[in-house]
Amino acid sequence: MPSVKENDDKPDGLPKDEWQEDALYSIIILGASGDLAKKKIYPVLWSLFRDDLLPKNTSFVGYARSKLSIDDLRKSFQANCKIMKGEEEKFFAFIKNNLYISGSYDSSEDFKRLNESLNEREAKTNAGNRVFYLSLPPFVFDTATQHIRENCWGKTGWNRIVLEKPFGHDLESSRKLATHLNSLFTEEEIYRIDHYLGKELVQNLITLRFANRIFNPAWNNHNVASVMITFKEPIGTQGRGGYFDEYGIIRDIIQNHLMQIFCLAAMEKPVSLNAEDIRDEKVRVLRRIAPATIENSVFGQYLGNPTGKTEDEKMGYLDDPTVPKGSVTPTFAALVLKIDNERWEGVPWILRAGKALNERKAEIRVQFKKPDGDIMPGTGAKRDELVIRFQPNEAIYLKMMTKTPNSHFGMEETELDMTYSKRYEGVVLAEAYQLLFLEILRGRQIHFVRNDELEETWRIFTPLLHQIENEKVKPIDYEFGSRGPRDADRLLAENNFIYTGTYKWPGPSK
C-alpha cells in the first residue's frame, strides 16, 4: 500500500483518465478573486495538476471584476496550496497555464473578450471543451449565465456550467432560477455541486447498501427502529454571520447536505449506476415525504461561552456585529421526517445540524429493533446500531451484543469495526472537490444534484422556513461548545431513538 502521509492532499489510487488528446480543456473560474476560489478551487486545481490527473492540455482562466495580474492572482491562493520541496517547478508550470481577465458580470463586451481569448487558445486544437465554474454570489447568477450562454459558449467541443449552492432561497426562488437556467442550458450541461456528494463515505452508501446481501433485507421498517443523520461543527459563524443570517442552518446544511445523505440511505435500489437511474430513485423517495413541521422540530441559537478558549467561542451568534440585532435565525435544528412508503412507513428519520457545538462530526446512525421472541429477557440486551461516520476519522461500525468471554450467558456491547485509518492504513482519501472536479471533466453526473431533487427538497422545507420566519419563532439558547438545546434530545427520545450511554469504546478513538 503506498504511503503518502507526508503530503495529505495527495490521494491514493485515483484512476488516470484517457482524455481527448486533440482538445484544449479550459476551466473558467468566474469570481476568481473571491474567497471560495482562493481557498478551495485554485488549490484543488493545483493538486490535480500536480498529480497529473487533469488532461495535459488544460488551461485555467480566471474572470472577475478586480484588476489583477497573474502574480496577484497567484499570491491570493498560493498560501492555500500544498507545495512540497521539489514541486516548485511544477507549481510554476501550473501558474504558466493560468490566465486572468478582468471584466464585469453584466457586460457583453467583457464576456466577448473572454470568449476571444478562449477561441485564440483553442485555435491550435481540434476541439475546445469549456467548464464554466460559477464561484459567484447568487445575485449575479442570472446575468453571468446569460452572458456565458450568449457570448462564451464554445462551438467546437462541449460546454459545462458548474454552480455552487445556494440554489435559491425557497421553492419559488429555486424554481425561478431553474426556469432561467433551463432557458439557457440543457440539464446535462448543468453541474450543481453539493460537496457532501464528493465525500468518500457518502459515496460508499450505494456500495454498502447494494453490493452486500446482509444490509438490504434488514433495511426497512420491520427491522429499523429509527435513523438519525447528524452534522456538527465546533465553530461559529466567524464574522460571516451576515451571510449566514440570510440562510440559517436548514438552508445551509439540512436542505442540501443532509438530504443528499438521506436520499442515498433511504432510496430503493436503482436499476443501474447510471446517473439518471440513481437520481430517479432519489426523487422517488423524496416525493413520499410530507413537508417538515414545526411540531416535529427543535431550533437553537448559540450563546457565547464565557469560559471559551478562543474569541470565537466567547462570542454568541447575536454578538457577531454582522448579524442583525435580535435575529431569530437558527444555528441549530433537529427535525423529523417520515417516508410514506412500504419500506419506511412508521420509521422516524431525524436530521440534526448545528454550529458552535462540542465537536466536528457528520454521521448516520441506524438503530435496529430488538430481536423478536427474546429468549434472554432481563439481560440488558441493547439495540444494534450501525454508525457510518462521514467525518472526521471515517469509520463504519456496528454496535452489537456479544457473550462476555467465559461467562455463562452474560452479555455486553461490542462492535464490528471498520475504521478507515486502520483498514486502509496510509491511504489518503481524495478531497470532495478533487473527486467532483474530475467527474465534471468526465461528464459524469452521479454525484451532482438534478433539478427535480432540488425542487422536492425545497417543497419539504419551504413551509417550515416560511412559518418560522413569518412568525419569528424564537430559537432556544444553547451555549457554544455544548451538544445543542436539551429539547433536541427530547425530540430524539420521542421519535424512537434510544440513547443509553452504556456503550464503551475500548481505548482512544482512531
Ligand SMILES: NC(=O)C1=CN([C@@H]2O[C@H](COP(=O)(O)OP(=O)(O)OC[C@H]3O[C@@H](n4cnc5c(N)ncnc54)[C@H](OP(=O)(O)O)[C@@H]3O)[C@@H](O)[C@H]2O)C=CC1
Ligand atoms: N474505530 C474507532 O475509532 C471507533 C471509535 N468509537 C468511539 O466510541 C465512542 C462511543 O461510540 P458512539 O457510537 O458515539 O456511542 P455512544 O452510545 O457513546 O454515543 C452515541 C452518541 O449519542 C449521542 N448522545 C450523547 N448523549 C446523548 C443523550 N443524552 N441523548 C441522545 N444522544 C446522546 C452523542 O452524540 P451527539 O452529541 O451527536 O448527540 C454520542 O456520540 C465514540 O467516541 C466513538 O468515536 C466507536 C467505534 C469505533
Ligand SMILES: O=C1O[C@H](COP(=O)(O)O)[C@@H](O)[C@H](O)[C@H]1O
Ligand atoms: O456547505 C457548507 O459546509 C461547511 C461544512 O463542510 P465540511 O466539508 O467541512 O463538513 C459549513 O461550514 C458551511 O457553513 C456550509 O455552507
